[in-house]
Amino acid sequence: MHMIINNQSMVPIYEQIMEQIKKAIASGELSEGSMLPSVRGLAAELRISALTVKKAYDRLEEEGLTVTVHGKGTFVTETNRELVKEQQRMMAEQELQKVVEMALRGGLTKQELRDLFEMIMEE
Amino acid sequence: MKGLLIKDYKLLMLQKKTFLLMLLIAICMNFAMQDNQGVIIGYLTFFAALMANTTLSYDEYGNGITFLLTLPVTRKTYVRSKYAGNLLLFLFFWLLGTLLEALIYALQGRILFRMETMVSVLAILPVSLIFVDFMIPLVLRFGQEKGKLVWAAVGGLIFAVIAVLNALSEAGRLEALKQMFGKMAQHGVIMTVCIIVLSLLGLAVSYGFSVKVMEKKIF
């Protein structure tokens, strides 16, 4: 799996890592039981501090998505892929909510908004 | 210590060409001079002294020693490697010189290994030792440049002392001492033992001093 990190983003890097891993789990790219890259390995690949990677891995473990076996590595747990998808869906819903509110405040009509949405979806 | 000696050996090997040139000159001088005894040995010993000094100067140049002391060596080991290396160096050149001279003598139908000549040949060894005993602690303490000056001063002092002794001897002031030495010289064994003991003592003092200097030094 290949990760892309945006150093200029306001989103902390560990969060970016988490998001990409979650996406991979949800899409099945990272199947249950598969091993995540070693902390040092990923840090070397992304050219960042190992502590940042560790933070991401620790948070993922807190959320129940991964489990770290000491001496072996970090593995994707047998969580329901649906659970992750549900998480993503909720996050998307939240963001969409914000966007819709902002657009409507800005004066767009519901139809204009729908058209805009369709246009974007086609891209 | 082995690693340090290998390093010094590799550095000395860079001087191969110079060495061969020196050797050639020494041989030529030997045939060119009338009283040619000991020329080759003397020349080679002089060269050994230069090389011995080189092993110290390479380390000083470019902060070499700063790095060397972070390797798996102790300061004592470093000092030891210098003594071991330099003494081996002198021994090697002395052997080489002696064998060469013996060869040349043989070619000329003479024998080198006789009592009279051997004394002066063997005398080179303690002299070399004295050189090492002085040079290493001086260079370690004062560095290359200052060390050379101090060394020259010490050399001058030694010569001065010899000159004074000579003058006194001529003036007949040292008869008692001379007689004692004369008697001792008769006992070749005692003389040899004395020289060996004094040499080892000198070496021990020099070594102790060098170790102290190294332990104190900061980089």
Place this chain on the structure above:
Amino acid sequence: MLKLTNVHKRYEDFILDCSMELMPGRITGLIGRNGAGKSTAFKVALGLVRPDDGEAVVFGKPVEMLTTQDRQRIGVAFADAGFSEYLTITDIAPVLAAMYPSVKEKEFLEQCSRMELPLSKKIKEFSTGMRAKLKVLIALDHEAELLILDEPTVGLDVVAREEVLAMIREYMTVHEQAGVLISSHIATDLESLCDDLYLIRDGKIIMHEDTDVLLSEYALLKVPAEKYETLDKQYILRSKKESYGYACLTDKKQYYRENEPDLVMENGSIDELILMMNGGRE
């Protein structure tokens, strides 16, 4: 693994006064301007310089008591000191093999070839990049647990720098419990490598922070002059007058993102941090 406690060393025109610690499994960086004391701190850590006060402890022992075996577990690279440059790699290989039981001459030479280092050329004929790579290779080649690298990337172009950093990163993926102490005055190098950073200025440590925190929680606020008066300054570490008003360094980016969303904010970068810590007002 390595700990300097209240190390105090007085020179003619400079005083070193610092404490720092390196934990196993970490890459710790020491950053500061030239002459700030980085090399001196390293020399104390290696026993080359004896401090007037304080102590340096390595592998749990005072550094003066390190044995030859202890030193076999340490790898060192200095920017301005190394093997005599009159030697070639072929000359050095047997020296290393004699000093470290884990170094095999043949393998070392193969490694050097792989890094495209000429085996029979004198080191003084190497390019700066090659010299740097060789020094780091020598430090890494004997499976050391503790690596002390003093400005390994100094004077290198960006490509060579990246190659050297890659060597270190790679080493850490294989030797996960090793500890690396690395110094530089190039912030971007350390940003992409180190887990935590010590900032040193005029012989003193003025900041110690995890790189992760520095990059995610520190920020540079660009505050217009009018706004500066009323700005909530409780999390501002340093301010510096600029043409537009004030540049302010904060370690609580989130706070200002939430409370002052209109304020122009830049991610924390080590370079900015150094500039602010060196020149800003408190």
